[in-house]
Amino acid sequence: MSAPYPTRWTRPPQIIKDRRWRIAVQVGIVIYLVLAMGTVEVNWTRVYEGLERGQRFVMGFLQPDFASRWRDISNGLVESLTMTLTSTVVGVAISVPIGIGAARNIAPVWIYRICRSIIAVSRALQEIIIAIFLVAMFGFGPFAGFLTLSFATIGFIAKLLADDIEEIEEAQAEAIRSTGASWWQVVNYAVQPQVMPRLIGLSLYRLDINFRESAVIGIVGAGGIGATLNTAISRYEYDSAGAILLIIIGIVMVAEYSSSYLRKFLQ
Amino acid sequence: MLILQSLSKTYKTGDTALSEVSLTVPKGQIMGLIGPSGAGKSTLIRCINRLVEPTGGQVLLNDVDLVGLGKRELRQQRRRIGMIFQEYALVERLTVMENVLSGRLGYVPFWRSYLRRFPAEDITRAYALLDRVGLLQHADKRADALSGGQRQRVGIARALAQDPELLLVDEPTASLDPKTSRQIMRLLIEICAERGLPAIVNIHDVPLAQQFMQRIVGLRAGRVVFDGSPDLLTQDALTTIYGEEDWNAMRKGDEEQTAAEADARDRISALAR
Numbered sequence: 019m020s021a022p023y024p025t026r027w028t029r030p031p032q033i034i035k036d037r038r039w040r041i042a043v044q045v046g047i048v049i050y051l052v053l054a055m056g057t058v059e060v061n062w063t064r065v066y067e068g069l070e071r072g073q074r075f076v077m078g079f080l081q082p083d084f085a086s087r088w089r090d091i092s093n094g095l096v097e098s099l100t101m102t103l104t105s106t107v108v109g110v111a112i113s114v115p116i117g118i119g120a121a122r123n124i125a126p127v128w129i130y131r132i133c134r135s136i137i138a139v140s141r142a143l144q145e146i147i148i149a150i151f152l153v154a155m156f157g158f159g160p161f162a163g164f165l166t167l168s169f170a171t172i173g174f175i176a177k178l179l180a181d182d183i184e185e186i187e188e189a190q191a192e193a194i195r196s197t198g199a200s201w202w203q204v205v206n207y208a209v210q211p212q213v214m215p216r217l218i219g220l221s222l223y224r225l226d227i228n229f230r231e232s233a234v235i236g237i238v239g240a241g242g243i244g245a246t247l248n249t250a251i252s253r254y255e256y257d258s259a260g261a262i263l264l265i266i267i268g269i270v271m272v273a274e275y276s277s278s279y280l281r282k283f284l285q
Numbered sequence: 286m287l288i289l290q291s292l293s294k295t296y297k298t299g300d301t302a303l304s305e306v307s308l309t310v311p312k313g314q315i316m317g318l319i320g321p322s323g324a325g326k327s328t329l330i331r332c333i334n335r336l337v338e339p340t341g342g343q344v345l346l347n348d349v350d351l352v353g354l355g356k357r358e359l360r361q362q363r364r365r366i367g368m369i370f371q372e373y374a375l376v377e378r379l380t381v382m383e384n385v386l387s388g389r390l391g392y393v394p395f396w397r398s399y400l401r402r403f404p405a406e407d408i409t410r411a412y413a414l415l416d417r418v419g420l421l422q423h424a425d426k427r428a429d430a431l432s433g434g435q436r437q438r439v440g441i442a443r444a445l446a447q448d449p450e451l452l453l454v455d456e457p458t459a460s461l462d463p464k465t466s467r468q469i470m471r472l473l474i475e476i477c478a479e480r481g482l483p484a485i486v487n488i489h490d491v492p493l494a495q496q497f498m499q500r501i502v503g504l505r506a507g508r509v510v511f512d513g514s515p516d517l518l519t520q521d522a523l524t525t526i527y528g529e530e531d532w533n534a535m536r537k538g539d540e541e542q543t544a545a546e547a548d549a550r551d552r553i554s555a556l557a558r
Contacts, residue, residue, distance in 0.1 A: 193374035193440075196334050197447055198363035198391025203398050207387050211378040 078256030079263070087250065087258040094246030095265065097160045098232040101242050105164045106225045109171025114217075116172060117179030124183060124191075124201075124209065133176070140173025149235035163240030167228045174227070178220050179213065186212045215284045222277035229273060233266050286311050287333070287451055287483055292342035294328050294507075302328040303507045305342070310451075313481040315474060317488050317498030317515075321527050325507040326487040330453040333485070334366045335359060346451060364391035367444030369473075371456035373436040375443075377429035381420060384428050384439050385411040388446025407446075414442040418472065434465035441472065445480075452477065452484035459489060463543050466490070470497045491523065 034040045084091070119125045119133035148169055152162040191208040199207065236244015243262060250259040287310040294303040302325040310316050318326045331337035333344050335351060344351040351362055367388070375384050389407045390398055397403060403411075415421045418438035423431065428439060437457060444452060457473065458466035474497055477484050488494045494501055495515040503511030503518075503526035510525050511518070 187374075189370060189372060189374040190376045192336055193368065193370055193443075194376065194387055194390065196336055196363060196366070196368040197388050197443070198360045199387070199398075200360060200390075200395060202395045203390045206395075206399055207379070207383075207390065208376055211376050214378070 075256050075260070078258075078260035080260075081257055082261035082264050083255075083257035084261045087246075087255065087261075090246050090249070091243070091258070091262055091265070094236070094241075094243040094262075098229065098236070098242035098244070101160045101163045101167060101232050102225060102229045105167035106171060106221065106228050108164075109168040109224070109228075110175055110217075110221045112168070113172050113175035113179060117176040118183065118205065118209075120176060120180035121183035123186075123188070124205065133180070137173050137177045137180070140169055141177065143169075145170050145231050145235055146238055149238050149240045153239040158239045158241065158245075160241030163232055163235050163242055166235055166240055167231060170231065171224055171228065174224055175217075175220055179217055182213045182216050183209055215281075218284055219277075219281040222280055226270065226273045226277055230266075230270055286347060287485075288343070288345040289333070290343040290345070292329070292332055292344060293340050294325070294332055294337060295340050301507055303332065303339070306504075306507070306509055307342075308502065308509065308512075310483045310485060312483055313477070315477050315484045315486065315497070315499050317486050317494040317501045318504060319488055319491060319494050319501060319526060320504035324504040326504055327455060328507075329504065330368075330455055330485055330487060333451075333453060334363050334368060360391055364447050365450045367447045367449035367452045369437070369440050369444050369452065369454045369457055371459045373433070373440045373460075375428040375436055375439055378427060380425050380427055381415070381431070381439050382411060382424045385414060385442045385446050388443040391447065410448075411442070411446055414445050415439075417445075417476070418442050433461050434469060437461065437465075437469050438472070441469075441476065445476065449482065452482050454484055454486040456487050456489060458493065466493060467496075473497075491518070 031037075031040065034043065116133045116136055119129045120137055122130055125133070145166055149162060149166040152165050156162045156165070186209055190212065191204055194204050194208040232240075232242045233244040233247065236242040236246070237248045239245065243266060247259060247262045247266075250256075250262060287308075289306055289308045291305040291307050292303055293301075293305055295301045306325075306329060308316075318329065320326050328337055332339040333346075333351070335344075335354075339352055342352065346362065346365060349362060351359070354362060376387070379387070383401065386401075386403050386407060387398075389403060389411075393403060393407070412421065412424070415424055418441055420431075420435060420438055420442070423435065428436060431439065440457075452473075454473065458469055461469060470493060473484070473486070476482070486494075486498065488498075495518060498515055501511065501513065501515050501518055502509055503522065505526050511522050513522075
């Protein structure tokens with residue numbers, strides 16, 4: 019008995035329907051990749067020398083020297099941690115109103131536009147660029163770093179908070195609105211309970227990021243542990259640099275685990 | 286008393302949800318609103334408290350026209366209209382008590398609601414309502430810790446906390462099993478009778494509507510096509526509302542299906558445990 023239905027089935031192409039175009043695009047990508055690889059110049063002697071330097075670096079890691087530069091390291095650490103905490107607190111405090119304003123479902127259009135533009139500006143400028151600019155304005159040191167991280171926090175938290183508010187369960191807000199509640203009361207009773215756990219989670223996550231970033235922006239002069247690291251590397255003190263990196267890794271891991279534990283606890 | 290005068294709603298997309306609906310709901314009457322999906326039942330009750338803005342007509346609640354009120358007056362008038370929702374629409378991360386007290390939001394200033402410092406009489410009233418719906422011992426639980434029937438009871442208590450002059454009820458039993466549905470309907474009916482409250486109840490379930498409503502209005506494509514007591518809801522009337530179908534067979538089928546679904550739900554939740 020032969021089945022009246024076909025026995026073979028292939029998934030129809032989804033994006034580019036025309037077979038000729040599909041092949042052309044695939045061939046084009048391969049040709050571009052080959053040509054692009056050809057233009058990358060690799061100087062093998064420099065790679066070899068770099069490997070040697072890298073080896074010294076690894077040796078420094080294996081024998082980290084916490085002691086001889088401990089004062090610089092601990093100063094840098096305290097600076098970094100202060101910078102991280104203050105910038106996260108200030109950044110989140112500013113982000114909350116901006117995030118509420120940038121949520122289309124609860125803010126009027128003109129406020130929405132303003133808040134979205136603030137977010138866009140903050141997100142478009144990478145931390146290092148802002149740091150260079152602010153260091154030029156306010157001089158070397160952690161104040162520039164604090165401002166940089168606060169500014170970057172606004173773009174991050176406000177955007178994610180706004181997106182989160184836009185995805186709340188509308189029915190709950192509708193129910194609160196139908197009782198005759200004012201706008202502030204709707205925000206407080208219907209929106210806040212729905213987004214609060216995530217806002218806390220995001221803030222803890224941002225605390226993580228800010229600490230890591232504080233190490234990076236220190237290199238361009240914004241103070242903190244990054245500045246100490248930069249000094250150690252330019253003095254060829256790889257054992258001190260190794261110690262600093264180990265400390266950074268340790269703190270990031272502790273922050274990561276404790277924040278993910280806290281977030282789980284909050285759900 | 287609620288009077289709707291040629292209430293109309295056309296959405297921006299050009300869809301006409303309601304055209305020229307005129308109805309009068311006297312004090313104490315419980316009116317069931319039936320009709321196929323998309324007939325405008327939800328739009329109708331949302332036009333009354335203006336969660337949806339009507340495009341024409343009047344809504345008179347005890348002689349106040351709700352259409353065309355400014356923001357402030359609208360909020361004050363909304364306090365007089367309690368609303369009960371299909372999926373309960375409780376704020377799940379707030380406690381039961383906070384949910385009930387949120388019915389008082391229109392009456393208290395922001396700082397009081399923010400600090401959860403409600404006036405003593407509001408708190409007493411909230412406790413009394415929770416007692417009335419049988420949830421007094423659950424007051425401090427989070428709303429998402431309750432079962433479906435319990436949540437809908439909280440929804441009822443929240444609406445009553447407003448001390449309303451009208452209840453709008455949107456598919457109160459759509460996500461409940463048949464038995465709980467009947468309990469909830471009975472509770473609603475009792476409460477309306479106790480307070481002489483008029484109510485408009487959107488309802489999918491025709492047998493349930495016939496069992497509990499004093500009056501039934503059938504909506505089809507935004508127009509009232511039936512208005513009368515449940516006894517008058519004959520096969521012909523149902524056909525004008527819903528279109529051609531074998532209603533008696535369907536009723537029987539419905540019962541079987543809900544029973545089967547409830548059974549399957551029980552078994553799945555037993556597995557999940």
